[in-house]
Amino acid sequence: MSLMLSQDAPADSLLERDPLALLLAMLLDQQVPMERAFAAPYELQQRLGHDLDVHELAEYDPDALATLFAEQPALHRYPKAMAGRVQDICRALVEHYDGDVTRLWRDAADAPELFDRLVALPGYGTYKAQIFVALLGKQRNVRPDGWREVAGPFGDEGVYRSVADVTDADSLAKVREYKQQVKAAARAKK
Numbered sequence: 001m002s003l004m005l006s007q008d009a010p011a012d013s014l015l016e017r018d019p020l021a022l023l024l025a026m027l028l029d030q031q032v033p034m035e036r037a038f039a040a041p042y043e044l045q046q047r048l049g050h051d052l053d054v055h056e057l058a059e060y061d062p063d064a065l066a067t068l069f070a071e072q073p074a075l076h077r078y079p080k081a082m083a084g085r086v087q088d089i090c091r092a093l094v095e096h097y098d099g100d101v102t103r104l105w106r107d108a109a110d111a112p113e114l115f116d117r118l119v120a121l122p123g124y125g126t127y128k129a130q131i132f133v134a135l136l137g138k139q140r141n142v143r144p145d146g147w148r149e150v151a152g153p154f155g156d157e158g159v160y161r162s163v164a165d166v167t168d169a170d171s172l173a174k175v176r177e178y179k180q181q182v183k184a185a186a187r188a189k190k
Contacts, residue, residue, distance in 0.1 A: 003139060004168055007035050011042035019101040020052050020093075021045070022140075024086055026132050026163070027123045032077050034163055034172070040075040044086075047071060054099040058090040088122035096120075105136060111146035130154050134164035 003012045005025065014021045021041035029037035045052050047068045057065070065087060069079035076082040090099075097103040108114040111133060118129035134151035136142035148155035154162045160174035 004172075005034070005163055005166055006038035006042070007169060007172065008039050008042070011039040014042045014045060018052060020054050020090075022135075023093075023101055023104075023132070024052070024089070026128060026135070027085060027089055027121075028076055028082055029128075029163060034166070034175075037076070038163070043073075043075055044068065054090045054093050054101065057087060058094045058099075060087060062087060085123040089124075092121055105142050105144065108144055111144045111150040114144055114147075115150045131162045131164055134162065138164045139167070 003016045003022075005015055006012050015025060015038060018041070024041045024044075025038040028040050041052060048056075062084065066080040066083040069075045069083040069086075093099055093101060097107075104117050105114050108117060114136075115129050115133055118124050118132055119126060124132070130150065130152045131154050133147055134154035137147040137151065137155060151164070153159070154164050159165060160171055160178050162175060166172045166175055
C-alpha cells in the first residue's frame with residue numbers, strides 16, 4: 001500500500017522510503033493540518049539539498065536549522081520549537097539506535113517494547129506513540145505481537161480516527177470529520 005498522508009506524491013514517496021521522514025512527520029503532526037506535517041520532511045529535504053540524514057540533523061547548528069524551518073512557507077506553525085524537537089529526536093536516535101530509525105521496531109521484542117521506545121523519544125507522548133504504532137501496523141506491515149492492543153482505539157479496524165487510517169482523500173475527510181466530532185464533544189463537556 002502506498003502512503004498518501006500528505007496528499008502530495010513526492011512528499012508521500014519520501015515517507016514511503018525513508019523511516020526517518022515518517023517518524024519526523026509524526027512528530028510534526030500537531031497544531032498544523034496533517035498534510036502540512038507529513039509534507040514537511042520532504043520540504044526540509046529540498047531545503048537541505050539532499051536526503052535527510054539523522055546524524056547531520058542531530059549535529060546541525062540549531063539556529064541554522066530553525067532558519068530552514070522558518071523559511072516561507074514555514075515547515076511548521078512553530079518553526080523554532082519544532083526544529084529543536086526534530087534535532088532532539090535525531091540526537092536520541094543517534095544515541096540509542098546508532099541513527100537507525102528502523103531499530104525502534106526491528107529490535108523490539110513486542111509491541112509494548114516498541115511503544116515504550118516511542119514514548120521515550122522527545123516529542124512523543126502516549127497518543128502519538130499509539131498512533132504511530134497503528135500507522136506502522138496498518139500501513140507499513142510492521143506488526144509486532146500485541147500491536148493493535150498497544151495502539152488502543154487507533155489500532156481498531158474499519159475506523160477513521162487518525163493518520164493511521166488515511167489512505168486517500170476520502171479517508172482523510174472521514175478522519176477530519178471524526179476529529180471535529182471529538183473536539184465538539186470536548187467543548188460540549190466544558
